[in-house]
Amino acid sequence: MRNRAFPILATLFYALTVLPWSAFAQITPSGAPVIPLPSGDVRKKAPQPGTPPKIQIGKAATKKLKNGLTVIVVENHKLPQVSFRVFVDFDPVLEKDAAGYADMAGELLSKGTTKRTKVQLDEEVDFIGASLSSDANGVSGACLSKHTDKLLELLSDVLLNPSFPAEELEKAKRRAESGLAAAKNDPNAIASNVANVLRYGKDHPYGENMTEETLAKINLDQIRTYYQTYFKPNIAYLVIVGDIKQADAFAKAEKYFGKWAKGDVPKHTYPTPKAPEKAQVAFVDKTGAVQSVINITYPVELPPNHPDVIPVRLMNTILGGYFNSRVNANLREKHGYTYGARTSLQSDRLVGSFSATASVRNEVTDSAIAQFIVELERMRNEPIPDEELQLVKNVLTGQFAQSLEEPGTVAQFTLNVARYKLPADYYENYLTNLQKVTPAEVQAMARKYVRPDRAYILVVGSKDEVSDRLKRFSTDGKINFFDPYGNPVRQVDQSAAANMTAEKVIERYIQALGGERAIAALRDVETTVEFDLSGMGKLEMTILQKDNNKLAVHMSMQGQVMNSRIYNDGKGKEESMMGGSQELQGDDLADLKEQAYLCKEAAYVTMGYRLLLKGIESVNGKNAYAIVVERPNGKKNTEFYDIETGLKIREVRTEEGMDGSPTTITTDFGEYKPVQGVQFPHSMTLSGAFPIPMKGIVKAVKVNAGIPDSAFELK
Template sequence: MNASFKQEELDKIKTRALSGLEASENEPDQMLQNVSAVLNFGKQHPYGEVQTKESVGKVTLDQVKRYYSSYFRPNVAYMAIVGDVKMSEVKPLIEQYFGKWQKANVPVATYSNPTAPTTAKVAFVPREGAVQSVINVTYPIDLKPGTADVIKARVANSILGGGSNGRLFLDLREKHGWTYGSYSSINQDDLKGSFTAYAKGRNAVTDSSVAAIIDEMNMLRNEPVDMEELQNHITNMSGAFAIGLEDPATVAQYAINIERYHMPKDYYQNYLKTLAAVTSADVQAMAKKYINPKAANIVVVGSRDEVAKSLARFASNGKIEYYDAYGHPIAAAETTTKPADISASQVIGNYIKAIGGEAAIKGIKDMKIISRGELQGKTLTLTEIKKTPSKMKQEISMEGMVLQKTVLNGDRGYQEVQGQHQNLEGDDYTEAVEEADIYGVLNSAKYGRKYEVKGIEKQNGADAYKVEVTNATGEKSTEFYNVSDGLLVKKIQVVEGPQGSMSLATEYSDYQTVPGSGGYKMPYTIKLPLGPGMSITAKVQTAEINKGVDDAEFK
């Protein structure tokens, strides 16, 4: 083995990892996965470790080399070869390419033994502006690979939530229409396994979804499965196993499993026979052993204001524990009551003053802003050009290739995404006109915007006015304005996507006065959402105001 580790390669990997973390830090399923891992296994267990920007930043080339030298050894490795070959043909090749790989003593680690909670606990992870919740009912279990319970437990899980024919899916989606899907898993593992039941649903039905998951878990524990349902799942599982044997990689993995976990040599040869022998009593026994909602971590990521309080009834002690996206306990912060000493118009007026005042804004005739940010190790360039009246060009490019472009030229506009051209019409055109208006913040009445102060919340540790904005079509968004300096720090919008409604948050910071602008300030750092689970932190590279933008930009 002749691995070569270079600093520049490590730097690229770390850059991609950091970019991925930034993109996913507000992604609900990633938040759910992080907190579930911490609660199930603890931060000192390898399965409870959560990757953070700090942990990635601390990785050095020397650490990588030492890890490789310590743990990548042939005496703890397995090799499986599947194909139409003979041992006499492949053995010389193995010796040629792996013969110099040196054995060595490999450190053996000892780990803690995580246990399931003794009662039901509710852990809530607030996600601002969320219109949906993601749910896990989860806890660690002891289920070793190759043991007698594994196949029977798989049947039990298949019935509960192993796929679209599982009870969770049929109940939460098909019967009630609360979710796009609800599933469960019983995971075997040599160190520590886990049980998880999952769902994603609208705010209004989050508590109903949790209740339904618990009911289905209890039903499998308390009521025998009828023979028709049992046989249908066994038949499906048998077919899936047979199809899997057509994949050489699956066969290789089975061979490794037998050696690694000291399983009977005929374990997979007898798999179908063992599966066919599973009874209704076996399923109920597995459910009572491994499926228990009364001793579980009920983890929910969603809107604190709309969802959290409705979940307290599922906790044995009636209390909700709050966590951040990385599994750190946080205080159960609340939005303070709407302040009586300030109106929405005053909040917006203070913002206008904070960015330079009405005169500075009205003095702008054109602007060109170029920003850059990293996404998965690639540099994105964002260009925004505006000119009065109602002219705008927004462009996103990567390494010279235009990925997306929106252009508005007075009474017409269009959008291009990866070469696909589409004219802006209806609400899309109206929204573009409003966005193109350099003086838009001064023209709320013109565009039918209405503001209402809902309270005060902490944003990045500082108090901010929470302002609900309703546009002319009745759509709502939320904006946060720093109490101390009046600046806009965050905006949350709800948009419709392929998987339903989703909230997208944009964050603003590092306000600076643009040179030659007469005192106009703008954020030089913006964290922009690019879609579900994707965002980019864009930093302004150049900002030009009143430099005379050519109309040719808007063709």
Template sequence: MKKYILFTVLSLFMVAAHAQIDRSKQPKPGPAPEINLKEPATFELNNGLKVLVVENHKLPRVRIQLTIDNPPVLEGDKAGVSSLTGSMLGKGSKNIPKDDFYEEVDFLGATISIGNQSAFASSLSKYFPRVLELLADAALNPDFIQEEFEKEKDLLLTGLKSEEKDVSAIADRVEVALAYGKNHPYGEITSEETVNNVTLMDVEQFYRSYFVPANAYLVVIGDVEFENVKELVTKYFTPWSKAVPPSFTYSDPTDAQYTQINVVDVPNAVQSEVTVENITNLKMKDADYLDALVANRILGGGSQARLFKNLREDKGYTYGSYSGIRDNKYSPMRFNAYAQVRNAVTDSAVVQILEEIDRITSEPVSEEELANAKAKYAGSFVMALERPETVANYALNIETEGLPKDFYKTYLERLDAVTVEDVQKAAQKYFSTSNARVVVTGKGSDIIENLEKVSFKGKTVPVLFYDKYANKTEKPDYSAAVPEGMDANTILEKYIEAIGGKAKLDGVESYSMVAEAEMQGMKLELEMKKTTKDQFMQDVKVMGNSMSKQVLDGDSGYAVVQGQRKDLTPEEIEKVKEESSAFPELNYLAAGNVTLEGVEQVGDSKAYKLKISDSKTAFYDMETGLKVQEVTTQEVQGQQMMSTLGYGDYQEVSGIKFPFKIIQTVGPQSFEFMVKEIKVNEGVDASDFK
């Protein structure tokens, strides 16, 4: 009974308390919490190395971070030398062979990595003395070996080769080159030619010139004692020869003279990379630094920002649209707003991004947007404080950026003080549509005509053209004529003849294929089987586990996605039947409803464009007759999604040519499947379709 009475009293108390609160009004925010960051203890070696130590005894771990705060380096006709230098560091030393070095680091459960002007290590605190010794030895006594240099050079050249047709890599390269200029450290282009200019002697010279202690900071944070750190650092880093890096000058980047669209034609692009950029001059110590960060977050800082809501949620142009602003004490940097969009809406996306930038500079943001942006920054800031590396970076920033000692202690207080007017002033100062450079990297034949019609603020925006290395060029010519007498049937017949001839294809009753691709370091396996009896099986596996499977057996079929089975609808069955044919061109020819739409550039070659259906287009090389690409469009959750299959490396199996390289691109993701095995009229059983 007493319990019941107590419960009743508590309930009445809670109701009364609830009645006194006006739920229609948002509670007033409390004062910004005080941030207590432990200031590092410091000392400096005679060679100029500055050391910061933050003791934190909560966990038995230690983190070591070496940063050499040099101005950016212009590498010129040997661009790539810094990358090669970094790739050769951290692989043992003159005192410890590479394999022995790796083995000991693994045994200690430690991590050690060294860049061309930085180094990092982490370990249990009981191993700190040895890990610091290993880090210092590898950083100060690198063993530059010709054989190792050749390996790293080959890897770098292979990476550059793989980027030749990578639309995102091309876009990134051209965007920074046009923003900063190719004679600026942040805009210069690393190419096969410049890498081939680099010798082992150049790497050694770069190391001697720039891996020096004059601007170096060593931050040690974790379960350590200051005096012990000082003793060990003095012992292992005093041999670092005192030196100052070379100094040189380069022109600061400037904005375009007028707002313009710069088009980079990449014929194999299945979507466009759109960036609107301008030059900014923002430093961390600027009074409006936080104002600029908040303005950027409201514009394009995430899924709640204006660009994302406009281009994705409202228009359905893209998977996401964002913006970024950068600070740097050495050089003006760039602000950019960007998105990957479908070819058909490239021009519209350009206009929408420009309008959003213009709107945030000309109209005050709402109090709700401001409050949300502040809350996001405050939350991220507080959570980041839990990580030791954050404390280390904050301590380093105070030293290198010339910040006041209480910069981070008062961070939340200053963030809370940012007003709507502050945001608008920062946007007007750092975002521009009057001198903006709009860089569009995509399939020119699909996008240029509409881009040349883009109008902003009542004026047509001029369109200029650049190649994949940011060199100005002429407008691409897509006027290649279709040879007289050529039609869809002729092209299909040429393809059939090119891969083996109709008689050979008619003799195929079944075939199976196994292919592999890499996805974020994991193996992706594709197994496909087809017969002439409307039987089809496709199984996609990740690390040996089936993720997606589709099966058709005559007039019935099903799909299994992540273990969930679903029977195919009659409409879906008909679509799968279209794909189940080993050689669908035989069906196209028999149906006679394929049309020739012209000639387009696909990769490095011109190809005939055939309209297979309202949702599917196929391209056939004008010279070889081989199929090089298929583009399919379908509606997914109310948005048009484009899927592209690229075909290459044709090889003969049982007298028929099959593509042994298949590149599948859906949205921003691309997978390059390499065929491992194809079997014709064997390896397929009726049980495969059950």
């Protein structure tokens, strides 16, 4: 028996690159383009500030219906279009052990009504060329002005008569399951989840993350109760922007939403999360990772109507809010640590946040954090040069002007003014107020809101390669470890490894498979594995092995062979439907040679591999021996063997991804079953090679069936 990750990966890489399936395209690192710069020292010749342009956004007219619905209308007759947004403004809800049901309720809101099925809704929206969507706080739509009544009828039906179909909930949960499976292996998603927990705590709505466990508890009763409790007109806004007269808009609002019944809505208050008193280091181990995701973060008290918001945005843009920001110039341009470094400082009615983020190579993780801190401290302690300040003001002015080209921007501005009690002319005077900000005000904002001394320094990466070098950033010299959902990781008892060696782990594995005699009796094995591509068909892998020196891997779809890799006693080749035939050499040939062994682990010593026992780690709730396997060519992978059963349950290795960059690939094995006295895994899940994990089910294993040598001919 042997690990089958490599032949499967090789052919899956081929399949998912030749087929036009954008959903399975490998996510690539964001390589920033080279931006041409004018000659000379541009910092000495910054554009002179001009008179801030007068922004004409459009006057908003407001009316409250009898049921309490606040209707806001902004006329704009430049184009024959109109947009609608119904926003129900209630306090965030703590979802507890069913975290995720609010977002799922929002998704299901537009998946069918008591009058229309989802298909009928979609057809009627498409027929008029409109858009209609829903979320946890309401519904939105846009159309040509001549279709206003039809779209309002549909929006009203969705908002007032949702049916929450059971079959749509099941579909939504399946999509969520796929998303969670992908997120569990995505270091950026992991960093986001853990940062939420660190900043806000799990007793705050912003600190809740959907998990497999909370998803399983979501049901229709919760979704209906959520809708019935919070979707009331007396706490809602209807924002209408576009080619429509105010009087007509108010009349239509009454016609389509006037029967929406008002009611009492519970209010929720939560303790305001505080930044840690001293800097703390938080770490999430991702075995085999070649990069670290850094997030220096903490909560910030900055409501959207606070006078600091505009100067804070200016300060953050200088620090890390655009391509030529200070942190990007330092970490990317000066030191070459990353493709991009950035900061964000978000306002929020309950609690905002600060984050400084980058993805960097393992070996420079500590150096990158140090340079982040250098720039954060420089922002606090050094005055901002006038030229740099004016340059960034010009950048923000351009961004603001460009945003006004989108009708949705005007609708959002109008809603913000109403929700946050902003001055009616807040956005019309935005650029004027931006230009008034002084260098002293920017530095005052940095000293108030930029606090590296009271931050969570979160890193997702390789514990073995990185963690020990981060202790110096923690005030108490400690590192706190977390799982991908922000739960503290308890240190695994290492006592079982005291008298164990890597060689003994492999010996236990051989015995768990069935013993040396059973392994030696293997002459040939044929394995068929099926991968479900999430509704896009099935990939079938047929793997043939013989005599520890012959291998054939065929990948097919709908009966058609798309790719084959064959190895026969030192020679190998690949044949593909698109690329013809080519001889394999180097690492590709070495990979096939290794996979040709009927039990490669039993041959580690004879193949000259070096083995090292790292210790004991937890894998999906099971304690496992972790051993590092190093080939003669220096390539390494980490293998995990269940302490209780002795069987291999995970293998992690770094390979070249489809975009050419290093990719950490995790293969999980399970459902071992005996076939003629030898245990074979009957399920395997590949994570990291593709945007979503690929689960394979072993459909058949044939042992010593007499595979002919002709199956391995190199034609």
